[in-house]
Structures are given as structure tokens and as C-alpha cells.
Amino acid sequence: MPLPPPFAGFGLGMRRDHYADYLSGDAAVDFVEVISENFMVDGGRALDTLARVRERYPVALHGVSLSIGSAQGVDAAYLERLKRLASRIEPLWVSDHLCWTRTQAHSSHDLLPLPYTAHVLDVVCANIDRAQEALGRALLFENPSSYCRFDHDEMAESEFIAAMARRTGCGLLLDVNNVYVSAHNHGWNAYDYLAQLPLERVRQIHLAGHTPGELCIDTHDRAVNDGVWALYAHAVARCGPVAVMIERDGDIPPLATLQAELDVARRIALQAVAPRVAA
Numbered sequence: 001m002p003l004p005p006p007f008a009g010f011g012l013g014m015r016r017d018h019y020a021d022y023l024s025g026d027a028a029v030d031f032v033e034v035i036s037e038n039f040m041v042d043g044g045r046a047l048d049t050l051a052r053v054r055e056r057y058p059v060a061l062h063g064v065s066l067s068i069g070s071a072q073g074v075d076a077a078y079l080e081r082l083k084r085l086a087s088r089i090e091p092l093w094v095s096d097h098l099c100w101t102r103t104q105a106h107s108s109h110d111l112l113p114l115p116y117t118a119h120v121l122d123v124v125c126a127n128i129d130r131a132q133e134a135l136g137r138a139l140l141f142e143n144p145s146s147y148c149r150f151d152h153d154e155m156a157e158s159e160f161i162a163a164m165a166r167r168t169g170c171g172l173l174l175d176v177n178n179v180y181v182s183a184h185n186h187g188w189n190a191y192d193y194l195a196q197l198p199l200e201r202v203r204q205i206h207l208a209g210h211t212p213g214e215l216c217i218d219t220h221d222r223a224v225n226d227g228v229w230a231l232y233a234h235a236v237a238r239c240g241p242v243a244v245m246i247e248r249d250g251d252i253p254p255l256a257t258l259q260a261e262l263d264v265a266r267r268i269a270l271q272a273v274a275p276r277v278a279a
Helices: 016-024 045-054 076-089 118-135 157-168 176-186 190-195 226-239 255-278
Strands: 010-013 031-035 059-062 094-097 100-102 107-112 140-142 171-175 202-207 243-246
Touching: 010 255, 016 045, 016 255, 031 243, 045 059, 045 076, 059 076, 076 118, 118 157, 140 157, 140 202, 157 171, 157 190, 171 176, 176 190, 176 202, 176 226, 190 226, 202 226, 226 255, 243 255
Parallel strands: 010 031, 010 243, 031 059, 059 094, 094 140, 140 171, 171 202, 202 243
Antiparallel strands: 100 107
């Protein structure tokens, strides 16, 4: 199943605080990203708002509940609702996370970590194959922010993700802040991590702020810091022109503040990608 074509734009996560700006077309962005589950309904105000925004901006759908690591498999009813939404919105792409979120009896409403073993890789790949077949499209999966490791891990996270992409044909959503957070928490080299990923399969980059400390926490409640900007410059130079987005989910500032931060991402990308284009 082919990957969606690259889209070299700069966008923001569409949050309720700024709905009016997106509905009016006043937001200076190339696309918006929305949380899929907030709009997986048959009608109502939320879906109407998204449909009206879609008339003005391309939209990327980003899910948090596919639970691609669930041992019992992906949920058919969930996939059907997601497929209806995607058919209506015609998104740039549909993405979710490398994680598990639920059992047959319980939803955690959290992005829970997976052990990186051959058996779990088989489970994840089988679930991705089922999801892509049901949706009729290649999906993108985001690298996690992590705070623990499993004693019985058999491979590095980057190795797991590379094998997952190779076996399923899925694309990648590279969250640079997550790489930075996880590298800090586990003592990885973030640049070596990026070198081990199939960056040609990246279609979107996420940027965000985190809470620093002995344990970094991926909180999305502050501006992107200098370390993440530096890692982003390195990543985008190797990915080439791809979609770039800033996430902000807490302490949300005025839209103008986020647009100014997005302009930083634009400038860095222009400086980083120009030598590659010239070559």
C-alpha cells in the first residue's frame, strides 16, 4: 500500500481555543492536525466545525486510541468509525502512536509503552496490516516518549520501528520532542537514534515543549526548547521537505504566539534543507 505523498507545509494542532481563527481562515498555517477521536461521530457541532475548517485547510488526522500494540488486536468498530471520518475529511494522512492503550475490558486513556521483542513486533505488524487493510491506506506511526524500559527487550526502539516500517509499509510520524525526551530519560544518543530510522518514510514531524528535570516529561505545555530545535534541524536536513507541526495541549497561548514559534520552524527548515536541495 503506497505511502501518502509528501506535503511540505507547516501547521498547528487545532485546539478549541483557536477554532474561530481556523473557521475564519485567519490562521497563518498550511495545514491543521486534529485528534481523530474528537470527531469520530455521525454528526453534531464538532464534526460540522471540522468540515468547515477542512474547506479552508488541509487536515491531518492523529489518533490516540488505535492501540496498535494490543494483544487482542485492533478494534473493528473503531476502524469503521475512523474510516467514515477519513472518507468525509479526505485527510493528508491518518496517524497514531506506537503504543497500547486498552484491553478487551478497559481503556487506559494513556499511551502505554511496549517491550521491544520479536513477539511484540509480530503482534504490532499484524495489527498494522489489519488496520491498513480496513482503512484502505498506509498509516503513519509516531515514536513514543518513554519513561521506563523492559528487562526483556531484545532490540532498541529505533531498530523495532525500522523493522515495523519495513514489514508493514507504514509511514512514520517523527516526534522530535519525544526523541529528545526519551534520549534524556534513558541515556540514548538522540542523533544515533535518528540515524537508525528509515527517515525516507517520514511524512510528518512533531515539535513540542516538555517539562525538564532528572526525568523529562512530554507535557506539551510550553515552548520548544533549544535542544529540541537543534535536534529538529538535524532531522529535517535528513528527512527533506516534510510536514512540520507544533503541538500545544496545556497553557495554550494566543494563536499569534504559536504562529511565531512556527515561523522559527520554517526558518530552521529552510536553512537545513537548502543545502540538500542544492546538492
